[in-house]
Amino acid sequence: MAEPRRARPEPTPETRHYWEGTRLGELRLQRCDDCAETYFPPRPFCPKCGSRRVAVVKASGRGRLYSYVIHHRPVPGFTPPYAIAVVELEEGPRLMTNITGCAQTPEALVLDMPVEVAFEKLDDEITLPLFQPVRE
Amino acid sequence: MSSSRIAPGSVAIVGAAETTRLGVIPDMSQIQLHADAALNALADAGLKPTDIDGIATAGETPVTLAHYLGITPSWVDGTSVGGCSFMIHVRHATAAITAGLCRTVLVTHGESGRSGIGRNRAAPGPSSLFGQFEAPFGPMGPPTLFTIPVLRYLKTYGVTEEELAMVAVVQREWAGKNPRATFKDPITVDDVLGSRMVAYPFRLLMCCLVTDGGGALILTAADRARDFPTKPVYILGTGESVETPMVSQMADFTSSRAFRVSGANAFASAGIAHGDVDHLMIYDAFAHLPIFGLEDLGFLAPGEAAAFIAGRNTAPGGKLPLNTNGGGLSYMHSGMYGMYALQESVRQMRGIAPAQVPGAAISVCHGVGGMFAASGTVIMSNERP
Numbered sequence: 001m002a003e004p005r006r007a008r009p010e011p012t013p014e015t016r017h018y019w020e021g022t023r024l025g026e027l028r029l030q031r032c033d034d035c036a037e038t039y040f041p042p043r044p045f046c047p048k049c050g051s052r053r054v055a056v057v058k059a060s061g062r063g064r065l066y067s068y069v070i071h072h073r074p075v076p077g078f079t080p081p082y083a084i085a086v087v088e089l090e091e092g093p094r095l096m097t098n099i100t101g102c103a104q105t106p107e108a109l110v111l112d113m114p115v116e117v118a119f120e121k122l123d124d125e126i127t128l129p130l131f132q133p134v135r136e
Numbered sequence: 137m138s139s140s141r142i143a144p145g146s147v148a149i150v151g152a153a154e155t156t157r158l159g160v161i162p163d164m165s166q167i168q169l170h171a172d173a174a175l176n177a178l179a180d181a182g183l184k185p186t187d188i189d190g191i192a193t194a195g196e197t198p199v200t201l202a203h204y205l206g207i208t209p210s211w212v213d214g215t216s217v218g219g220c221s222f223m224i225h226v227r228h229a230t231a232a233i234t235a236g237l238c239r240t241v242l243v244t245h246g247e248s249g250r251s252g253i254g255r256n257r258a259a260p261g262p263s264s265l266f267g268q269f270e271a272p273f274g275p276m277g278p279p280t281l282f283t284i285p286v287l288r289y290l291k292t293y294g295v296t297e298e299e300l301a302m303v304a305v306v307q308r309e310w311a312g313k314n315p316r317a318t319f320k321d322p323i324t325v326d327d328v329l330g331s332r333m334v335a336y337p338f339r340l341l342m343c344c345l346v347t348d349g350g351g352a353l354i355l356t357a358a359d360r361a362r363d364f365p366t367k368p369v370y371i372l373g374t375g376e377s378v379e380t381p382m383v384s385q386m387a388d389f390t391s392s393r394a395f396r397v398s399g400a401n402a403f404a405s406a407g408i409a410h411g412d413v414d415h416l417m418i419y420d421a422f423a424h425l426p427i428f429g430l431e432d433l434g435f436l437a438p439g440e441a442a443a444f445i446a447g448r449n450t451a452p453g454g455k456l457p458l459n460t461n462g463g464g465l466s467y468m469h470s471g472m473y474g475m476y477a478l479q480e481s482v483r484q485m486r487g488i489a490p491a492q493v494p495g496a497a498i499s500v501c502h503g504v505g506g507m508f509a510a511s512g513t514v515i516m517s518n519e520r521p
Contacts, residue, residue: 009268010261041269041385067288067389070336071280078274081336085273086284086384096270096284096384106336111291128272 006077008126015042017056022127027059027117029091040093061117063089063131070104083109087131101132140373140405145520147230148361148368151181151354152482155246158316158468161348165254167196167204169246169350174205177242177352182365188354190238192229194221195247195472196256211238217378218505219419219472222353223512226478227374229355239356246350247470253348260381270382278421279343280335282507285389286424287337292390293439295427297337301328302446303423304341304465309452311462313491318345319466342423344464344473351475353482358520369485370520372498373406375399375513383507390439392504394511395432399502402513403434407521410435414496415484416456417477419503420463426450429502430458433513452491460484460491474503478514485518 011019018041021028031038032046033053045052068085071078083104088094100118102108115131122128153176155161155169164172170193178184190211193201198212213228215221222245229241248255260266275281289295305325311317323341331340361368375398380386387393403410410433418429430441435456444450450458461467461480468476481499483489501514 006274007267007271008262009272010263011268012263015268041265041382067285069280069283069287069338070333071274071276072333072335073276075274075276081333082274084275084280084284084335086389094384096273096275096382098273111287122272 004076005122008122014044018042019126021058022119022129023125025119027061027129028056029059029089029093030054031057038091038093040095060090062134063087063115064112065099065109065115066094067111068099068109070106070109085109085131087115095129098130099132100130140401142230142234142405144372144406145358145370145517147233147355147371148358149353149371149482149516150356150361150364150366150368151177151183151352152479153177153180153352154476154479155350158349159318159347160250161248162251162253164248164348166246166248166256167200167254169248169348170196170201170244170352171204171246173246173350173352174242174244177354180366181354183240183354188240188242190229190232190241192225192241192243193245194225195245201244209238211241217510219421219474220503220505220510220512221472222474222478223374223501223503223514224376226353226355226371226514227376227512230371230374233355233357241355242352243355244350244352245470245472245475247472248348249346249469249471250348266382270384278507279338281383282422283335283338283424284383285386285508288389289424290337293442295439295442297329298325299442299446300337300342300423301325303420303426304328306445306448306451307420307459307463307465310460310491311466313452314462314467315490317462317467318347319462338422341465344421344469345466347468347470349468349470349476351479353478367486367518368520369482369516369518371514372408372517372521373402373404373515375401375405376511378510379508381506381509386508392428392432392508392511394508395429395502395504398511398513399433402500402515406515408498408515412498413456413500415460415481415493415499416458417481417499417501418458419473419477420459420465421469421473421504423465425504426458433500433502457493460489460493474505474512477501477503481514481516485516487518
């Protein structure tokens with residue numbers, strides 16, 4: 001029997017570039033050519049000014065741990081306790097993720113600590129952007 | 137902010153009731169919970185189903201409800217944005233009655249949240265925004281999502297977990313006065329912090345109950361309200377808003393945009409000041425909700441609410457009685473709790489609440505939907521302005 005797996009995202013026409021990016025090891029955001037807003041999640045227009053003149057940009061992959069909870073109950077694909085986190089990227093947008101490469105404890109998960117993207121391949125099509133603490 | 141052209145007190149609640157039983161009701165399906173509450177509210181108002189010409193509901197469609205109750209309405213509202221949908225129904229019904237679209241509106245809620253009998257709840261699919269950008273990271277329902285902003289809030293304002301725990305302690309004191317509350321025994325901060333960890337920093341006693349039940353309201357024009365057997369409760373002002381289907385995309389993790397818009401419009405349309413408020417309900421799915429609500433509604437400045445609650449200002453005998461039925465944390469919580477908050481505001485305005493606030497004349501009832509996704513606010517009074 002296959003191991004239980006985490007929920008798998010299903011790309012749509014508007015988000016395909018994002019998932020193509022993670023598959024290639026790039027975290028992609030979008031930026032408005034008119035008002036310079038950088039935004040997430042993907043959509044083919046600017047949520048700040050409504051312009052359709054937007055471009056896909058590669059994010060640095062760096063950010064800080066913005067907030068989280070540590071879940072203590074079992075979920076398919078996860079071993080509790082595990083953190084469900086929100087990272088604020090250097091470019092501004094925030095996204096939900098998991099933090100890898102460190103203990104899943106309040107002591108190890110310090111708000112505002114620097115983190116960087118660590119891609120985790122789910123299958124040939126989908127790679128998830130997880131984050132890990134930046135090592136000195 | 138928009139200024140309403142509906143005069144405060146134009147519409148009144150003339151019927152209000154919960155299901156005959158609350159708690160664990162495995163012998164009743166979800167639609168029957170709606171009907172049980174509706175029939176109780178109709179009896180409260182001295183009406184029959186055929187007297188109703190407008191219906192609003194969430195959880196079930198208004199189509200199902202209308203058919204089940206034998207009503208062919210001339211006005212319907214199926215706004216379904218989570219647990220504050222019923223506050224928004226009251227707002228929409230107030231506008232519809234004032235505009236002459238209908239005369240007598242029935243708003244119902246019923247939810248087999250605990251027993252799951254006849255429940256039709258579809259989760260967002262894997263291609264939804266939630267399915268793509270939140271679900272893969274392991275959330276499991278509201279305890280792991282609604283709570284996500286809280287560590288940021290605690291750090292921003294230097295609030296402690298003990299203060300967060302005090303929200304549950306104080307609400308249990310109110311529940312102790314309410315014979316229909318699920319949990320009535322007093323608890324301490326140590327009890328809350330020592331209860332089972334669900335999603336750090338949230339322990340079990342910081343999370344709402346999961347029960348079965350329902351409630352219904354009947355509204356009509358204030359000019360007709362004195363013809364009914366109960367004391368009319370007038371709608372002074374209302375508000376509504378929505379923000380995001382993903383809690384990770386909230387603009388500010390210490391404040392809800394939807395709360396601020398809904399609350400400000402409710403106060404502006406009611407034409408009252410915060411100091412006029414005698415009684416307050418803030419939908420408390422989790423212990424941080426009353427904190428966010430007190431600040432976003434403008435009762436307190438950002439960062440002040442946790443100490444305000446811990447200082448017993450919202451407790452029995454305090455200056456701002458809050459969640460006097462015991463709240464979602466101790467009274468009941470079917471899933472879309474907003475209806476029960478409205479019912480408690482109506483009881484307080486009628487003067488018949490188990491933990492009655494003496495002389496209360498203005499009640500503010502504030503709801504949340506989803507995980508900070510939506511909001512609705514209703515301000516009511518037992519005096520017509």
